[in-house]
Amino acid sequence: MGTLEIKVQNTKCQGCARTITDALAGIDGISTVEVDVATGRITVAGEQPSHRAIVRKLAELGYPE
DSSP: OEEEEEEOSOOOSHHHHHHHHHHHHTSTTEEEEEEETTTTEEEEEESSOOHHHHHHHHHHHTOOO
16 A cells, blocks of 8 residues: 655645545545645555546646645
């Protein structure tokens, strides 16, 4: 199992955290998503989660690196 940590912009509330969690959970290879709203850090774990796919999805949602 691999883990990625990404710091993003614009995380302001638990609603942002829920949006991010729900969207990233739909990406193949991801088993868990944790969002720290205060720091903007997102931790993703799973079987070889794709950094590129995660960053692309976050940007689409309005949470760029």
